[in-house]
Amino acid sequence: xxxxxxxxxxxxxxxxxxxxxxxxxxxxxxxxxxxxxxxxxxxxxxxxxxxxxxxxxxxxxxxxxxxxxxxxxxxxxxxxxxxxxxxxxxxxxxxxxxxxxxxxxxxxxxxxxxxxxxxxxxxxxxxxxxxxxxxxxxxxxxxxxxxxxxxxxxxxxxxxxxxxxxxxxxxxxxxxxxxxxxxxxxxxxxxxxxxxxxxxxxxxxxxxxxxxxxxxxxxxxxxxxxxxxxxxxxxxxxxxxxxxxxxxxxxxxxxxxxxxxxxxxxxxxxxxxxxxxxxxxxxxxxxxxxxxxxxxxxxxxxxxxxxxxxxxxxxxxxxxxxxxxxxxxxxxxxxxxxxxxxxxxxxxxxxxxxxxxxx
Numbered sequence: 001x002x003x004x005x006x007x008x009x010x011x012x013x014x015x016x017x018x019x020x021x022x023x024x025x026x027x028x029x030x031x032x033x034x035x036x037x038x039x040x041x042x043x044x045x046x047x048x049x050x051x052x053x054x055x056x057x058x059x060x061x062x063x064x065x066x067x068x069x070x071x072x073x074x075x076x077x078x079x080x081x082x083x084x085x086x087x088x089x090x091x092x093x094x095x096x097x098x099x100x101x102x103x104x105x106x107x108x109x110x111x112x113x114x115x116x117x118x119x120x121x122x123x124x125x126x127x128x129x130x131x132x133x134x135x136x137x138x139x140x141x142x143x144x145x146x147x148x149x150x151x152x153x154x155x156x157x158x159x160x161x162x163x164x165x166x167x168x169x170x171x172x173x174x175x176x177x178x179x180x181x182x183x184x185x186x187x188x189x190x191x192x193x194x195x196x197x198x199x200x201x202x203x204x205x206x207x208x209x210x211x212x213x214x215x216x217x218x219x220x221x222x223x224x225x226x227x228x229x230x231x232x233x234x235x236x237x238x239x240x241x242x243x244x245x246x247x248x249x250x251x252x253x254x255x256x257x258x259x260x261x262x263x264x265x266x267x268x269x270x271x272x273x274x275x276x277x278x279x280x281x282x283x284x285x286x287x288x289x290x291x292x293x294x295x296x297x298x299x300x301x302x303x304x305x306x307x308x309x310x311x312x313x314x315x316x317x318x319x320x321x322x323x324x325x326x327x328x329x330x331x332x333x334x335x336x337x338x339x340x341x342x343x344x345x346x347x348x349x350x351x352x353x354x355x356x357x358x359x
Contacts, residue, residue, distance in 0.1 A: 042112070043095065049097045050063060051063050059073060081109060138212050162209050164203070166223040168341065200226040201223065222240060231276060235284075247328075274305060
């Protein structure tokens with residue numbers, strides 16, 4: 001096309017003005033990392049009109065002339081200039097204007113369609129980019145400009161308040177908290193175990209979405225203190241960092257993990273099948289009768305177990321000091337069981353080729 005345009009430039013100056021546009025799209029293709037949002041932004045900036053591409057399922061990714069990205073479900077106008085990116089009419093790129101197509105616009109549409117075909121070919125060949133999983137890319141980068149762009153790609157306002165949600169893997173999720181419903185969301189939704197089932201879950205501190213990675217770090221810490229809910233690892237399966245911030249710091253203190261209390265409780269929970277649930281109940285409840293109710297057993301059974309546990313541990317666990325000692329030791333044991341997740345994160349949704357991404 002470049003050679004054709006150079007020939008056209010001898011007769012029409014618009015051919016010459018299209019050459020820098022071709023070069024700009026070529027530079028996009030030469031980048032190490034790029035996706036359809038780069039293509040859309042270039043389309044709108046060089047044409048002077050909003051541009052859109054089809055993501056599938058009636059969803060379109062749209063770019064304003066100022067570079068803002070958004071998702072739109074409004075079908076494109078039948079008279080908008082367009083070019084297919086595959087054999088399906090629904091897979092196209094559009095410039096949002098009505099009228100005859102100029103040479104410049106034809107170049108923009110053709111160059112954009114070519115880049116999108118390359119992107120899909122790369123995805124089909126298994127050559128993924130960091131944009132395949134935008135949420136995971138956000139927690140992995142310190143670049144605020146990239147974070148803002150990825151958030152826009154997900155349809156999330158960078159100024160919106162949100163919390164990070166961490167699950168084993170580690171799997172990263174994002175929960176938006178809105179306006180006056182923030183407090184209700186935190187207490188009635190985010191703290192409820194039935195919202196996440198029996199999956200260990202850590203919930204980070206509330207932050208603006210642009211600072212999401214900060215919430216993610218605290219969510220990982222909360223996850224390290226979340227239990228499996230089993231007989232061997234009883235306790236809360238959903239943990240908010242705000243509720244355990246001090247406990248988390250104490251757990252990470254030098255020497256606590258290796259203390260005799262932690263070693264004793266760890267050994268006891270291995271040797272005595274009912275020890276972990278009973279100790280967890282004592283640590284969380286205010287009376288032995290409540291512990292018995294929690295364990296669906298008789299009060300006298302709990303008293304008998306308590307005598308055995310205190311004899312094995314060598315200290316009382318029902319006094320104020322003893323209960324604090326027990327709570328710290330159980331938290332340290334749970335941290336030892338799970339530790340901090342250190343692998344690369346994945347979002348709660350299975351990564352898909354970037355051109356197919358859903359907000």
